[in-house]
Amino acid sequence: MDCMPTKTLSEPLQDATQATNPVPAGPTRVGFVSLGCPKNLVDSEVMMGLLQQAGAQLVSGAEDADVIVVNTCSFIASAQQESVNTILEMAKHKTAGRARKLVVAGCLVERFRNDIRQNIPEVDAVVGTGELEAILAAAGVAPAPVVESPFRILQSRAEGDARAAQGRFSRETWNGAIADLPNYLYDEATPRVLATPGHTAYIKIAEGCDHPCTFCIIPQLRGQFRSRRFESVIAEAERLAQLGVREITLIGQDTTCTPSRPMTRFALTSTYPCSMRRRAF
Numbered sequence: 712m713d714c715m716p717t718k719t720l721s722e723p724l725q726d727a728t729q730a731t732n733p734v735p736a737g738p739t740r741v742g743f744v745s746l747g748c749p750k751n752l753v754d755s756e757v758m759m760g761l762l763q764q765a766g767a768q769l770v771s772g773a774e775d776a777d778v779i780v781v782n783t784c785s786f787i788a789s790a791q792q793e794s795v796n797t798i799l800e801m802a803k804h805k806t807a808g809r810a811r812k813l814v815v816a817g818c819l820v821e822r823f824r825n826d827i828r829q830n831i832p833e834v835d836a837v838v839g840t841g842e843l844e845a846i847l848a849a850a851g852v853a854p855a856p857v858v859e860s861p862f863r864i865l866q867s868r869a870e871g872d873a874r875a876a877q878g879r880f881s882r883e884t885w886n887g888a889i890a891d892l893p894n895y896l897y898d899e900a901t902p903r904v905l906a907t908p909g910h911t912a913y914i915k916i917a918e919g920c921d922h923p924c925t926f927c928i929i930p931q932l933r934g935q936f937r938s939r940r941f942e943s944v945i946a947e948a949e950r951l952a953q954l955g956v957r958e959i960t961l962i963g964q965d966t967t968c969t970p971s972r973p974m975t976r977f978a979l980t981s982t983y984p985c986s987m988r989r990r991a992f
């Protein structure tokens with residue numbers, strides 16, 4: 712990884728489920744830095760919601776946090792460099808500040824899992840894009856009871872399965888990439904803490920991408936296309952409206968590809984390559 716700093720490994724880094732560094736008594740204070748696209752911001756909001764539901768206290772300043780989470784981007788080289796720079800900046804709060812744990816989440820983890828482990832020893836745990844619920848173990852916070860959604864996620868579609876068979880999603884050459892592609896997608900029952908202004912919010916209706924754009928690694932970073940059921944999106948929109956949200960933006964890598972009922976009458980007019988046609992959704 713060109714942008715990864717070369718540092719000597721001084722202590723072993725743990726998987727999210729193994730992080731055990733002690734944190735002070737009382738609610739664990741967690742601070743977030745969210746980089747990249749609105750999809751990543753929603754991932755941060757979900758992780759914050761899971762943490763808050765489990766009893767953690769969210770703080771806005773890194774200097775006040777026991778645990779700092781950097782949710783990273785890895786789409787292009789400059790985004791990777793910004794992610795690494797931010798991780799190193801936040802690491803200073805651990806080596807000379809209050810922070811006891813530094814967690815790296817997001818796309819940079821999917822692409823450079825082992826490089827992060829080997830080259831940034833200040834990082835205590837990593838959480839990939841398909842492992843959002845592992846943020847609780849990574850932060851040392853006990854999980855809250857799981858609330859089941861009545862609307863199951865639509866996990867994949869035939870086009871994606873066919874492309875998978877052709878190797879579209881292969882990550883064999885990525886050092887340390889786990890075998891399973893990310894397949895997580897939150898639903899209307901998942902807690903979220905909105906990070907946008909009070910009148911507006913994103914709803915992620917789908918995740919992943921099945922398209923073959925040769926320049927793009929998003930499918931390897933975020934997995935095959937899967938989507939939420941129409942009813943799940945409506946349920947979340949109604950809940951957000953009750954909270955005072957007046958503007959909702961539907962997001963996903965491919966917002967017009969929804970196997971459920973006609974989501975497209977709500978969705979943005981876009982088709983791939985998405986990153987060239989509109990904001991990096």
Ligand code: SF4
Pocket residue numbers: 920921922923924927928929930964965982983984985986987
């Ligand atoms: S449609 Fe967008 S996310 Fe999918 S491969 Fe093409 S550019 Fe990447």
